[in-house]
Amino acid sequence: MTIQYLITGATGGLGGLILDYFIENVPPSEFAASSSNPKNSSRFVSRGVQFRHLNYEDPISLDSGLQDVQNLLFISTNTNIIHIDRIEKQHRNVVDAAQRAKVKHVWYTSLPFGGLANESEVAVQRAHLATERMLQESSLVFTSIREAIYVEAFPIFINWYANTTKVTLPGDGEIAFTSRVELAECTARLMLGGGFENRTILLTAGETITAKEIVEVINETTDRQVELQYVSPREYVQINQRNDEGGKPLAFFELFAAMWKEIGSGALQTTDGLMREILGRDPMTPREAVRQLLVANRDHSWHQNYA
Template sequence: MMLRYLITGATGGFGGHILDYFINNVPLNEFAVSSSQRGKRQYFEGRGVQFRHLDYEDPSTLEVGLRDVQNLLFVSTNTNVIHIDRIHRHHQNVVLAAAKANVRHVWYTSLPFGGFGNDSKVAVQQQHIATEQMLQKSGLTYTCIREGIYTEAFPLFLNWYADTAEIILPCDGEIAFTSREDLAEGTARLMLGGGYENKTVLLTAGETITARGIVDTIIQSTGRELKIRYVSEGEFLAHHTEHDKGKKPVVLFEILASWWTAAARGELKVVDGLLREILCREPLTPHHTVKKLLQEKGDHTWHQNYA
């Protein structure tokens, strides 16, 4: 029997929000979720949700798990952005298996560096573009969804902790930070509505914010003193390698420096009205989301801020 929707990444925050939307709006017999962890079966089936085991590292699980799927939500692998080769292998495995299984429509979650263009110099975006190109050449019907940068991840971008007194960055730029919950709901609605065959779409909030703007919002929301200082890339790397509270490796700060350099070039300032159209309301602005997060929890953090 054909399965209308298969949701990958449902154990993560983004995929989890999508799953919640499906549970509340779609008959349970029309969709299933997948995980690389077989032990998650009991948890999902306990919620009345069908489960399939898919491990991006293991093509045999993909061959079985993607059978009779009409719409596949292909959430990009949760492999650390440091491991570009592994991301490429995982994504290639999924595309090849989806083509072999004759999946009718693949909905792929990409990143927004460069807006609608393909000339970003950011390594992880180049890998997403490579995956988009795999889909284009595969013969599959696809939609590439370039998801806005999660506003919730601002502590990682600023290397901010609740007791941080000074933000040190190599440069600044406008970023269309977007609420993860808005993106999840928008992605779910996009899939359920259908269309957008063989297209690349961009989901973002309607406004941008800079690092300095986030610092101002932190000050306004918490009453804490916080400064921001711009230094050379070498000073940025040296400072955070020595003083980072999260004990992250220098390669991650090299990646962050490349992201801020891209932001300074304008790669993350592109906004699009599609998310507003799909949600039938204005998405939360980055300022509003940062303020909301800090009002709910003054020491809001992001998991990748720690090694």
């Protein structure tokens, strides 16, 4: 049976929100959801959604799950970002299987470090660039969607928890933080509208925000008095790893120290008007999005802030 749209990562944040948009706007015969765990089937079938089992580490499941798929939403793996080699291997499996299945169009969710350029030295972005090259060198029609950094993830960037009184960073810079809810809607609309064949595009809010400004919003919105201090990259790694409430490893903070160096050089400051064009409205500004999150839950957290 032909499936017009297959949504991977449908149990995750972005994929789940995209699936919600499809459920509300697209006939159920035209799309299916997938998960790496076949036991998740009932979660979708109970909502009237077709299910496919896709495990990025299992080529057999990929070959079976991608049969007769026209448009594949290829959500990048949720493997921990410190395991770059594993990420690239999993993505290679998906690209190869999509070629074997003759998928008509692959919509890949990438990251925005460096904007639309390809020179970023951030390790996790290099993994995404490698995947983009896999797609470019394949026989597949693709669109690489460089999704802005989710504003919901701001706690992991500044290592902030509900009990944090002092944020310690190795630097600062402009970040085009963008609502994951709006990114999901935009991505769904993009797929349904079609086009953008063999292109890399960037989806972002229209403004940026710094860590200093985020801390200001935290304090203004929650009546906290969180302090912000800047230290050397070495001190940042030592202080945060030693005091981390989430128990994250040393390698995590080493990665983020390098990431903040790139951010300080403008790696996440690029904004683009395409998201506004597709949504037909201005996306929320980062400041307003952070404020809304904290109004809804003054102790807003992010799952990746915990080991």
